Amino acid sequence: MSKNLNKINEYIENIVNESLEDVVSERFARYSKYIIQDRALPDARDGLKPVQRRILYAMNELGMNYNKPYKKSARIAGEVMGKYHPHGDSSIYDAMVRMSQDFKMLLPLIDMHGNNGSIDGDSAAAMRYTEARLSLPSEYLLKDIDKKTVPFVPNFDDEELEPTVLPAKFPNLLVNGSKGISAGYATNIPPHNLGEVINATIALIDDDEISDSKLISYIKGPDFPTGGIVQGRNGIKQALKTGSGKIIIRAKTHTEEIAKNQERIIITEIPYEINKSDLVRSIDLLRIDKKIDDILEIRDETDQEGLRIAIDLKKGADSNFILNYLFKQSDLQVAYNYNITAILNRRPYQVGVKPLLKAYIDHQKEVITNRSNYELRRAEKRLHIVLGLIKMVSVLEEIIKIIRGSKNKADSKENIMNRFQFTDLQAEAIVTLQLYRLSNTDVLALENESDELNIKIARLNEILSNENVLKDVIKEELLETKDKINVKRKTVIEDEIENIKIDERDLISDENVIIGITKDGYVKRSSVRSYQASQTIGLKNDDGLIFKKEVSNLDTLLIFTNLGNYIYLPVFKIDEQRWRDLGVHLGNIVPINNERVIKVISISKFEDNINLLLATKKGNMKQTKLIDFQVSRYSKAIRAMRLAKGDELVSVDINQKENIISVTKNGFVLRFKASDLPEYGTTAGGVMGISLTDDELVESFYSFSEDSFVMLSVRGHIIKDTVSEIAVYTRNRKGVRVIEQLKSNPHSIVGAARLSKTQERENVSSFLVTTKQTIETTVSEYKYHYNKFGKKMFDEQTEQGYKIFIEDAIDEVPIVLKGLKSNTKKVEVKPLIEEQDLINNDKNKEKKIRISRLDLFDE
Known part of the structure; x- marks a missing residue:
């Protein structure tokens, strides 16, 4: 291993022995600093990113002023790339194009000839086809750059010098805004009106201690090149104070009458940075997808006279409602978030308007001070020469003799300097002087120039020595700039953000x-x-x-x-x-x-005076107002009734009537007054409505005394009964048995429903739901049957009963109870057995007598 390392060392001069984490961390920190300071974020002083600054400076060096002929964009991009910006030409050209687009920049800095893109998102023509020159506003950014007003640094190959900032005769960062993303930072600054920003700058110059509130009162808000309406004065104030805030940008619209009772919506200005063709397409999709029915057609009628989008509406359509819907559902209205982040003192900060303008004013003090020093040196140099020329006139004849008698120019200079004590600079001016300048007229001109230079030098010294005079100069130049390049405000500012609420039902x-x-x-x-x-x-x-x-x-x-x-x-x-x-x-x-x-x-319609009856398998019941079930958000299931563990909701009925009928699985029926059951909200669990022993509730429903009701057994039988034959109890009782319980294969009840005389007269439809199918029939099939277990409706060998549903009658108007009293005339039918006869009232005996109605009759 060591041998291999030695071999590597022979070929590699410098090996860094560091951990990968340290290397990557250090490199990324340097990279981040570079892209933050030198690529993505603008400088607070001139409001430009490096690539923008380099483009403007290169064009200025090429002499491409606003009143000079255009030159090919490709030549400009090549000049910038070759001398100042060693990146791709596409990034340079893209920056040029953006600075030329009047729908992106409030004051375009480049005047481009040819296709420079459109608000529809069309890209610009290739750089070989377009031509460009500086615009008038950019001349004010570059003004006096040749007077050593700003610092210059070597370019990437040390062969050229480039400015680190432009003199900027107006606060470009606020006027044209900026947008960029770097490592850990982003900026999003909207354009503002030049006149308003300059007024605020002058106010800050006059009063360093001006309050934020007073300062931002000069700036009404953003002024977008595409116009529109900005809502949210509080958001503007917060953003201008802190650098962060939210506003709403809305399109500017009006309506035209097409025909009687038919209108057309016209859009003349759209929100900033919104693609017009995408906007038109998205609105048309709302029509195609039938999300809004009242739009006939949408057309883009934009021409040389300006932007215009026409939306034709159907007859009788409410244009205000449709416009509000489009504001809500399309980019006719968008939110814009301020993020005023810029480079101040070589570091990124999120700041409000006051620190930005202060940085700009400090920059202008430096620029004018540098310019004044430059002009002072030149004026003093020129005055020195003029004084020498004036002195020369008095000894002109002798100077001519000395020059004639000299060997050459250098000898002439030396002889003149020795004879009359002229300085080298004055002697150089004398020996290079043209003969025609020796006339009396030119002597007078020299004397006048001397006077003017003395005045100028005094003025420059005053600027350099008196800060108040320096401030006055800044204000004068700002007012001059405002007078030359200011444009009228395009964007309307509204104090409040309109809260648009759309009921989709209206669509x-x-x-x-x-x-x-x-x-x-x-x-x-x-x-x-x-x-x-x-x-x-x-x-x-x-x-x-x-x-x-x-x-x-x-x-x-x-x-x-x-x-x-x-x-x-x-x-x-x-x-x-x-x-x-x-x-x-x-x-x-x-x-x-x-x-x-x-x-x-x-x-x-959700009404307050209509009740719903909810009942659970374990006998809990409650009444709840219909209005309580109305919600505005319904993306998930909503609680209707709180359930105990192991319990289930088994029935829901609507339209309160005088009685509540509860039917159990084992064939018990309890009838009690609806007024006995309290009302609860949707999250409550209710109270015990029927007492159950080894049984479970199947159905509870409202009924009148004159109604009938039908029950469906698991074996497919329909059993019909009448409400009037069921004794009236209080709630929380077991009720009476209406169906005989068989020991084997019993007729357990699975469903029940109210059946009124009106429903029978109309012969309404009914669903008999089984485990295999739904039998759609009419209530005429539910007549009384000789069999005590009712009429058989389907084969119990292949399927079982599940539920029964009966359609409401058309002529039966839902009864709305006021309090708990019915508005319908009651038919009093005396029960076969009164409740007091069934209950042992002896308080000392807890056991109550329960009688089945079936015990009163023979089979």
Whole structure:
């Protein structure tokens, strides 16, 4: 091993003996520092990233001013890449293109001739096709760069010098904004109006201690090149103070009348950095997917006059509602998060407006100080020469003789300097002076120039020695810049963020559909036409319907399960299918765990004065107001009733009536007043409604005294009885037996339902659900039968009874009880046995007498 290492050492000069963690950590730290400072984040002073600064400087060096001819973009990219930016030409050209796009930059810094991309996301033409030059605003960023105002550093190969920052005669970072991502840092600064930013800068120059609130009062908010409406003054204030905040950007729209009762929505400005073609496509998809029905057509009518998107609406459509829906569901309204992060003092900081403007003002003080020193040196040098030339005029004849008598230029200079004590600089100016400058006029011009230079030097010395004068210069130049390149505000600022609430039902047309739900939990929504055209329904093996009804698209289904939960399912949320299709399992709509459907109720309107009756297998019951079941979030099953361990929800009924009928598996029936059962919320567990001994509750339902009721046995028999023949008890009793219990193969009850005279008169439909199928029949089949165990409906050898459902009568208006009193006229039928005759009231005896109604009759 050591021999191998020695051989390696012979070929490798420098081996670093460090751990991989230390090497990677140190290298990545250097890389991170590079991309943070020298690639992705802008400088707070000139608001530019290095590649942008290098492009502008290179174009300035090429003399490509705003009033000069265009030059090929490829030449510019080559110049930048060859001298200053050793990266790919595509990254340079992409930066050029962005700086030229008037929908990205509030003040474009490059004037590009040719296809430089579009707001639709089209890419720019290749750099060999486009031409470019500097724009007027970029001239103000570069102004005075030739006067040693900013520091220069060697380029990547030490053959050229490049500026580390531009002089920047306006706060470009806030005016044009910036966007970038680096290692651990990101920045997202929107553009702001130039005039407002300059006003704020001047206010800060005048008062170093100005409050944040007063300072940001000069800046109304972002001013996007695409216009639009910004909502959220508080978010703007927070962002301008802290560097972080959230605002809402909304498109600018208005409506036009197409015809009577028909409108068109016109969009003239869209949110910043939103792709227009994608926006149009997304709105059109809402129409195609039928998520909104009232849009006829959407067109992009943008032309040379400006952006315009037209949305034609159907007759009678509410344009305000549709617009609000589009704000909610499309990029017509977007959130924008401020993240003002920039490089200050060679380090990244997230700051508010005040530190940014302070950094800019300090930069301007340095720039003007450097410029003043440069101009002062030049003015003093020129004054020295002018004074020498003026002195020369008084001894002109003698100087001419000396020059004539000298051997050469150097001898002339030396002789003049020795004779008249001119400095080397003055002597150089004299010997190189052209003869025509010796006229009297030029002497006067020299004297005037001397006076002007003295004034200029005094002014420059005042700037350099008096900070107040320096501040005045900065303000003057800012006001001059504002006067030359300011543009009117494009974005409207609104104080409050409008909270848009959309009821999806308003998007749905009121159309009747057929809903089918099976005992295995499959649900389908079909058009009436599909239902009428289908001969058969699509079902799995051994499955059957437990609910079929024509309802409105605007209705809501409450689907109750045996685990005490309910599924809140708006009808329009169910996928439309053909009637012969299998349907969608409820588990694919909301997550449910091994739950089976026991009851489905369709609701058109959630009212406060309608009750539901819920009952469990162990006899617990409660009444709950219908309004309590209305929710706004329904992505999962919701609790309808709290259950004890081992208990299940077995029945749900709606529309309170005077009686509650409870039927047990062993054939006991209890009748008590609905007013005896208290009301509870959806999370409560209820109270004991019926006393059970080695038995379980099958069904509880509301009824009137004049109603009948039917029971389905496990052996497939329908047994009919009348409510009036069941004695009225208080709740929590065992009730009376109505079905004889056989020792072998008993007729255990599996389902029961109320049957009113109206239902019988209308001969409504009924579902007899078995373990193998659903038998769809009518209630005329449920007549009284001579057999005490009722009428046999199917073969008990192949299948067993599961549940019975009876359709509501059309003419039977749901009874809304006020308090607990019925509005319907009661038919008083005296029970065969009064409750007081059945109960031993002796308080000393706990045992109560229980009598079966069957004991009163012969078989």
